[in-house]
Amino acid sequence: DLRPQENYFSSEMLDRLSEKRTDKVWLEVKQSDPDTVYLLFSGLSPMVGGSQEDQETRDETKLCRFRYEAVKDLILKPATVLIFLGVEKRKTASSSSQSGELGQEAPAWFAVSTDQDTAELLKRSREKNCFFPKTPNRDLLNLSEEEAGVVAQARSVLAWHSRYSFCPTCGSSTELQDGGYRRSCVNSDCRSLQGVHNTCYPRVDPVVIMLVIHPDGNQCLLGRKKIFPVGMFSCLAGFIEPGETIEHAVRREVEEESGVKVGPVQYVSCQPWPMPSNLMIGCFAVAISTDIRADEKEIEEARWFPRQQVIDSVFGGVRTGLTVPPRQTIAHQLIRHWIGVNSNL
Amino acid sequence: DLRPQENYFSSEMLDRLSEKRTDKVWLEVKQSDPDTVYLLFSGLSPMVGGSQEDQETRDETKLCRFRYEAVKDLILKPATVLIFLGVEKRKTASSSSQSGELGQEAPAWFAVSTDQDTAELLKRSREKNCFFPKTPNRDLLNLSEEEAGVVAQARSVLAWHSRYSFCPTCGSSTELQDGGYRRSCVNSDCRSLQGVHNTCYPRVDPVVIMLVIHPDGNQCLLGRKKIFPVGMFSCLAGFIEPGETIEHAVRREVEEESGVKVGPVQYVSCQPWPMPSNLMIGCFAVAISTDIRADEKEIEEARWFPRQQVIDSVFGGVRTGLTVPPRQTIAHQLIRHWIGVNSNL
Numbered sequence: 001d002l003r004p005q006e007n008y009f010s011s012e013m014l015d016r017l018s019e020k021r022t023d024k025v026w027l028e029v030k031q032s033d034p035d036t037v038y039l040l041f042s043g044l045s046p047m048v049g050g051s052q053e054d055q056e057t058r059d060e061t062k063l064c065r066f067r068y069e070a071v072k073d074l075i076l077k078p079a080t081v082l083i084f085l086g087v088e089k090r091k092t093a094s095s096s097s098q099s100g101e102l103g104q105e106a107p108a109w110f111a112v113s114t115d116q117d118t119a120e121l122l123k124r125s126r127e128k129n130c131f132f133p134k135t136p137n138r139d140l141l142n143l144s145e146e147e148a149g150v151v152a153q154a155r156s157v158l159a160w161h162s163r164y165s166f167c168p169t170c171g172s173s174t175e176l177q178d179g180g181y182r183r184s185c186v187n188s189d190c191r192s193l194q195g196v197h198n199t200c201y202p203r204v205d206p207v208v209i210m211l212v213i214h215p216d217g218n219q220c221l222l223g224r225k226k227i228f229p230v231g232m233f234s235c236l237a238g239f240i241e242p243g244e245t246i247e248h249a250v251r252r253e254v255e256e257e258s259g260v261k262v263g264p265v266q267y268v269s270c271q272p273w274p275m276p277s278n279l280m281i282g283c284f285a286v287a288i289s290t291d292i293r294a295d296e297k298e299i300e301e302a303r304w305f306p307r308q309q310v311i312d313s314v315f316g317g318v319r320t321g322l323t324v325p326p327r328q329t330i331a332h333q334l335i336r337h338w339i340g341v342n343s344n345l
Numbered sequence: 346d347l348r349p350q351e352n353y354f355s356s357e358m359l360d361r362l363s364e365k366r367t368d369k370v371w372l373e374v375k376q377s378d379p380d381t382v383y384l385l386f387s388g389l390s391p392m393v394g395g396s397q398e399d400q401e402t403r404d405e406t407k408l409c410r411f412r413y414e415a416v417k418d419l420i421l422k423p424a425t426v427l428i429f430l431g432v433e434k435r436k437t438a439s440s441s442s443q444s445g446e447l448g449q450e451a452p453a454w455f456a457v458s459t460d461q462d463t464a465e466l467l468k469r470s471r472e473k474n475c476f477f478p479k480t481p482n483r484d485l486l487n488l489s490e491e492e493a494g495v496v497a498q499a500r501s502v503l504a505w506h507s508r509y510s511f512c513p514t515c516g517s518s519t520e521l522q523d524g525g526y527r528r529s530c531v532n533s534d535c536r537s538l539q540g541v542h543n544t545c546y547p548r549v550d551p552v553v554i555m556l557v558i559h560p561d562g563n564q565c566l567l568g569r570k571k572i573f574p575v576g577m578f579s580c581l582a583g584f585i586e587p588g589e590t591i592e593h594a595v596r597r598e599v600e601e602e603s604g605v606k607v608g609p610v611q612y613v614s615c616q617p618w619p620m621p622s623n624l625m626i627g628c629f630a631v632a633i634s635t636d637i638r639a640d641e642k643e644i645e646e647a648r649w650f651p652r653q654q655v656i657d658s659v660f661g662g663v664r665t666g667l668t669v670p671p672r673q674t675i676a677h678q679l680i681r682h683w684i685g686v687n688s689n690l
């Protein structure tokens with residue numbers, strides 16, 4: 001029942017059951033439950049299946065799913081990070097998010113991250129054809145919609161643990177709590193232990209990403225960074241700053257990066273982007289000026305593209321000198337949405 | 346030219362000129378410029394003017410604005426945090442965000458935070474009638490729209506510095522850079538110095554806040570926390586989690602806090618909330634179930650309120666047993682917007 005307009009990384013096949021995160025007994029029972037699914041991460045890459053040789057031809061990457069028996073030694077090691085991801089959503093009409101009154105509980109999912117030697121991990125896995133992708137960023141975009149949603153959650157939380165293992169308030173070590181959704185300072189005098197502070201919780205960085213539409217309605221503004229492949233242009237984007245609204249951030253970033261001034265801003269949709277933990281907030285933005293002065297530091301070139309060139313490029317076949325990012329990106333979806341709503345396609 | 350639908354804390358009277366943050370020479374020239382405006386903060390409260398005794402009767406709190414001469418000793422002290430906020434936007438039609446070609450530059454604004462003794466600070470200020478509010482949260486809601494926007498920016502950034510002075514990646518000290526928009530680890534071996542990492546940048550926490558509308562269209566769901574004044578109910582709200590969209594966070598938080606299931610979600614507007622650095626993303630959410638089971642931990646009570654009771658409460662005069670939050674909150678604006686769009690008021 002994934003709605004077609006949903007962005008990649010946005011599917012939620014699990015119910016997070018956040019109230020269970022503090023229930024140590026429940027979590028321990030779930031951990032050793034034979035139905036429980038474990039995903040293995042190394043260096044923030046998930047272990048995936050299929051043979052490594054097929055990589056070019058495979059159209060979908062699949063996560064390797066492990067059972068308790070395969071990971072039980074690993075999760076006891078002190079360097080291992082274990083995250084409770086949730087339980088599978090029931091597909092029945094009367095689906096309750098809670099564990100059923102039927103006595104039969106939905107399988108729980110955990111993510112396990114480890115700095116153990118990967119060869120060693122592969123031996124443990126006892127499954128053939130499992131590997132850690134060599135080009136993780138590409139492989140992360142080739143999962144099924146459902147698995148992509150799980151990876152978005154798991155990878156963001158794991159990235160937070162890998163970067164925030166010390167208390168930013170006092171510099172002491174911290175320890176993982178609440179099924180992986182909290183880190184608490186081990187220094188009992190620390191200010192972070194009085195009251196509720198965001199230092200204890202995973203970070204999510206809101207980013208605006210916008211398709212800027214020419215005042216004539218028939219061109220859109222796309223830019224390229226130096227690191228982009230030749231010919232690729234995408235939507236402008238930038239981090240929302242403290243004390244800023246979504247709409248102001250859109251206007252500021254567009255003006256900073258392209259010199260173009262923006263009037264009306266309209267929210268379209270958003271996408272979690274787990275590299276490491278951004279929330280991409282996608283908007284349309286109507287330009288009220290057209291002169292471009294690209295910010296050399298961030299943007300190599302920004303340009304107005306006519307609608308027809310964008311259509312030809314998105315629907316392929318035609319050599320237009322323009323490549324847009326792949327369908328899994330919200331930039332692609334914003335561009336496609338603009339083509340759809342404003343033309344007779 | 347503040348549009349009426351703008352939320353409190355959302356006004357942007359300054360151009361942030363983020364490209365100047367790395368320009369040390371420019372920043373130093375601005376610091377000693379006699380036109381430059383300084384705001385003084387202590388314990389994250391801004392110094393405000395007017396006499397303390399009036400506090401009950403005053404309808405607007407005003408920030409105390411200082412000149413370089415008054416703060417020049419203070420900003421040299423090592424414990425002082427200095428943030429470049431931006432320059433005043435030009436109000437002319439051909440307003441350029443850059444410093445004018447006219448040679449005349451717009452005044453710059455800085456925020457100064459210090460742990461110095463407040464009595465000492467007041468002596469320095471040399472202005473009578475300046476004080477640090479005793480009830481900062483209330484006073485922060487009584488600023489002009491323009492000053493509220495500046496405080497949203499300044500307070501969020503200062504709160505970050507006060508909580509994130511150690512490197513979360515290695516536990517070392519960090520030092521302030523880029524006009525206050527960056528902290529960098531002093532440990533030259535730290536992983537945070539390789540590549541770009543969010544540990545170096547101010548944190549903004551996205552939060553969803555939603556008015557849940559009954560399937561009959563004529564009631565809305567409001568809840569109260571134990572700490573609320575008697576009779577006050579507000580919109581449900583919660584932090585967006587890693588790997589989640591705005592729409593999923595709305596559905597999850599509403600179900601967690603009230604047991605009500607939500608279908609369509611529509612973004613309305615957002616509000617920076619600088620306690621300490623949230624971005625409140627305001628939505629309408631249409632319920633697809635109506636039974637309430639309030640989460641005892643967070644919500645004392647949640648209830649469906651009929652439209653007429655909400656109208657009577659918002660437009661006052663009538664004792665309805667319901668109080669909604671003040672106009673400065675996005676919760677208030679969401680409620681008011683719902684009344685406006687769906688009725689014949």
Ligand SMILES: Nc1ncnc2c1ncn2[C@@H]1O[C@H](COP(=O)(O)O)[C@@H](O)[C@H]1O
Pocket residue numbers: 205237238239253298541542543546547
């Ligand atoms: N949370 C953050 N994570 C990473 N980079 C950030 C963050 N906040 C600000 N930045 C800076 O923003 C730059 C990218 O620019 P933009 O995405 O246009 O805002 C990065 O190179 C960083 O210098």
Ligand SMILES: Nc1ncnc2c1ncn2[C@@H]1O[C@H](COP(=O)(O)O)[C@@H](O)[C@H]1O
Pocket residue numbers: 196197198201202550582583584598643
């Ligand atoms: N960034 C954050 N800042 C403060 N509290 C958080 C944060 N993220 C999660 N929480 C937790 O969320 C609770 C508030 O619930 P809610 O606002 O409904 O998500 C707090 O009491 C914290 O336990």
Ligand SMILES: [Mg+2]
Pocket residue numbers: 236237238239253257298
């Ligand atoms: Mg950018």
Ligand SMILES: [Mg+2]
Pocket residue numbers: 238239253
């Ligand atoms: Mg930026």
Ligand SMILES: [Mg+2]
Pocket residue numbers: 237238239253256257298
């Ligand atoms: Mg930028």
Ligand SMILES: [Mg+2]
Pocket residue numbers: 581582583584598602643
């Ligand atoms: Mg809440």
Ligand SMILES: [Mg+2]
Pocket residue numbers: 583584598
């Ligand atoms: Mg929550």
Ligand SMILES: [Mg+2]
Pocket residue numbers: 582583584598601602643
């Ligand atoms: Mg909640």
Ligand SMILES: [Zn+2]
Pocket residue numbers: 167168169170171172185186187190191192
């Ligand atoms: Zn600490």
Ligand SMILES: [Zn+2]
Pocket residue numbers: 512513514515516517530531532535536537
């Ligand atoms: Zn460090």
